[in-house]
Amino acid sequence: MSSTSPSAEPSDGPSLRGDRTRIQDLAGAVLAGGETEDLLDLLLHSARSDLAARNAVLVMPLTRSRWAVEMVDGADASELLGSEIPEHSPTGHALHSADVDALEAISTLVIDPGASPALLGVVDAAEHGLGLLAVLRSVDSAPFAAADRERLDALAGLIALTLRAPSLGASIEIDDERSRIARDLHDLAIQELFAVGMELEAMVNSLEAPGMTPSNARIRSSVATSVQGVENAVAQIRQIVQSLRRERAAATLTERLRHEVGLATAGLGFVPSMRLPPHPAEMDAELPAEIAEDVVAVVRECLANAARHAHATAVAVSVSVFSEGVDRVVQVNVSDNGRGIDSAVQRRSGLANISSRARRHNGWVDALGLEPGTMVSWRVTLPPA
DSSP, X not given: OOOBOTTSSOOOHHHHXXXXXXXXXXXXXXXXXXXHHHXXXXXXXXXXXXXXXXXXXXXXXXXXXXXXXXXXXXXXXXHHTTOBOOTTSHHHHHHHTXXXXXXXXXXXXXXXXXXXXXXXXXXXXXXXXXXXXEEXXXXXXXXXXXXXXXXXXXXXXXXXXXXXXXXXXXXXXHHHHHHHHHHHIIIIIIXXXXXXXXXXXXXXXXXXXXXXXXXXXXXXXXXXXXXXXXXXXHHHHHHHHHHHHSOOOOOOHHHHHHHHHHHHHHHHXXXXXXXXXXXXXXXXXXXXXXXXXXXXXXXXXXXXXXXXXIOOSOEEEEEEEEEETTEEEEEEXXXXXXXXXXXXXXXXXXXXXXXXXXXXXXXXXXXXEOSSSEEEEXXXXXXXX
């Protein structure tokens, strides 16, 4: 990828439009699809302009142990683009260990020669690990505020959604399937029908040619060959349709959780943040199917409740698996910065549904008041391996 021009998109900024509306517009652009690099250009430019930064930087993993600046929007693009994060720097250590809290606490980007004030947002790069969205302000600029952190996290979430769009929408798989269908139709059914057409065309020509009227036996043979060809083509088309109806391999727990976060974006107006274990594939393999199903349902219910009732500007989802004594435990925390639980509301069907899903595994759920907002914590003990 290449650096982007600061003039790629006019800035309408928070002063002209509300932050929530702006994020909704960007989320809509991401969900509508398009070229990945164009969407990343748009999001990087938004990060730089909306946060009054000199540069916006996207750091992505080259391998599982190396990270580099893959895109830059700003004045110092030529100096920053392609720079690698030193492995033994605080940023490098935090990336290697997937320490999100440590990354968000870093206030300068190690590759920035000017040591400008920096704000770092973690980008979930799916199977590749973690990436970073960083904004760098000039040395004499105002310090970053809490609202800047929320906005950067939302943009980092949109970048993660953009990077995962092929898997969320299964567009790569769909393109492969389309290619296979086109190939099968061309090589099998269409070729068969083409042969039928040539047979019938030859018969028509012989019927129209003076003095060359074909015999009844020749006509019957040609028609029979054509009918057989049509039947073959129909059978081949049926096989292709049946192959589309075959059940696909089930999505992993990690893929399903990411899908739920993507779906929730439209209702919330921003991308929820999500933290998974450093090696999500191990969680996918460890959780039994019925517990994984409930984990997805709990996350879905909590995100829906936040969209309907919380009026939040930030939602965080955390799924962890850990040892507690001799047991293995899975815990789901979903927190928001909204208006909290209304004590006047007695009937809370969403929380009741979540509680029932905990009880069936001898687990528990709790709703904790935050300042501001709410955290729903759901946890169950895994059965012995």
